[in-house]
Amino acid sequence: MGEKSGEIEIEGGSMFSEAMRGAQNAYWAQDWKAFRQIFEKNKKELLNNFDLFEDSALTIATRSDDPKLLQDLLEMLSEQDRWLALTKPNCRGNTILHNIALRKRLSVRMVELIFKYENQAAATLPEEEKKKRGPRLLERKNERGETPLFRAAAFGNLKMLQHVFASHFVEAAQSEVDALKIHQYSKTETILLLVLIANILVCTSIQRSHCLLHYVALWIISKMNGRSLVMELNERKFTCLELLASLPQAFRSNYPMESSLTKLVYHLLPDERYQLIEATNSSESCGHHTDIETGPHESAKPPISVFTGIESLWNDKRNHQLAKRVAELLVKHDFSWQISYSNRTIQDSQVQLPPVLYNVEKRKQQLEQKEEKEDDQTKLQHYSTPLFIAASTGIEEIPLGTVN
Structure with a gap:
């Protein structure tokens, strides 16, 4: 792994595509208009990892507090791809809904948009996919x-x-x-x-x-x-x-x-x-x-x-x-408060000394076991x-x- 121009690179090239790096720059500049335009030209990038935490661009878009931006990004995908994007977990297993739960300035409309598109996408899945699609977002x-x-x-x-x-x-x-x-x-x-x-x-x-x-x-x-x-x-x-x-x-x-x-x-x-x-x-x-x-x-x-x-x-x-x-x-x-702890055995409250062992190694081992038990x-x-x-x-x- 090397480093060049402030970008993370891996052997054989960059970890992220040129379009994704452009979207990352737009995010750090809080230029959400440029962010949207990049994905309009590179729609499949919405299914890829946006950062090292494996969050998607949809999850990043929730930080804009703009439901219209999230809606526009979801509309760029087919219904089957929407399902994949909405249910995509990051490296900690958090979906887009887990990440929204952290937002203090919660947009109720954004939450409802996610539920709406989730239901629409789930309804269009093939029968074999429906059986293995897993729980809905709220229960994941x-x-x-x-x-x-x-x-x-x-x-x-x-x-x-x-x-x-x-x-x-x-x-x-x-x-x-x-x-x-x-x-x-x-x-x-x-x-x-x-x-x-x-x-x-x-x-x-x-x-x-x-x-x-x-x-x-x-x-x-x-x-x-x-x-x-x-x-x-x-x-x-x-x-x-x-x-x-x-x-x-x-x-x-x-x-x-x-x-x-x-x-x-x-x-x-x-x-x-x-x-x-x-x-x-x-x-x-x-x-x-x-x-x-x-x-x-x-x-x-x-x-x-x-x-x-x-x-x-x-x-x-x-x-x-x-x-x-x-x-x-x-x-x-x-x-x-009704539970009494006075019935502890006398042995618990007494200090028990180990028997005197002339073998130094055995004595040391016995003392270590006693300390572990107390811990x-x-x-x-x-x-x-x-x-x-x-x-x-x-x-x-x-x-x-x-x-x-």
Whole structure:
């Protein structure tokens, strides 16, 4: 492999055709008009890899946030080629729908275009091809076992979750539950566990992302039969509530407010009444709804000049209320607090010394085996309930919710 003029080359020539390299340059320049014109003259290139991640040009076109561009590219292909282009996975097994799930500025029209052309292309496939075509795009899993909906939840894309749920899960309640099962599990986690893990990872970053992930967790519990997932365990044998209990930054009881003025303003800020059905991925996702006590929050919002950092303080309060709401729902369905770990055998808590061996090699081997066994036990087991974890991290809301 060599390098020439900034382009990746392989033995015998470039990895990409001249037309594809032109399309790549147009993409980096965000010149979508030139991007379209290149593929008008080289339609078969739409079926080839656009980059080293093996994404197609259709997937790249979704980053333009222009449904018309995606439609024009799809119209350039025959119906059989459309099927191949839409279902083409990249090196991680992600299809075009998996990649759209990452888009915060989701275009609902773009999603519907994909479903429309998928149905049209599938209808024209020969009978032998229909039998082996595999699941539809919405149910296809990547290498991690994630469907597009699962991936949307992991990245806080509530808008996609809501739209797809409203337009594609309108059958009887039991049928919906059965149809949703494929979206609830990956190879290693449930959808609810993954959202809470993502919550932990972003807890020190922007509060808005934190807030959105709480919203997604609430939505999963209420709309995707999330109650059945509450007691599921991740690879380290933690339940959802145990993961939330390890996130003290999300709760009011761990929020430092040193001055009396800060405490007063925090107390006087309006309480939110979250309506999941109205939430989107925009800045309006985490509040500014109407509730009975305060009326429209836009009119109740005090001027920022009244108190330095009031917007940040209000965002924090919203986040605390969302975390408390998630904890309340999890507490109702998590019964791990009833499990006692006092029945561990005495041998587990005793320090056992290996017998004295005069053979140095055998003694060394025995000590290594003992250390490996202890490491495995540490990874696979823990002996703390959500109550213990919450108490150790200083969270008051979870123990109080459990007691109540």
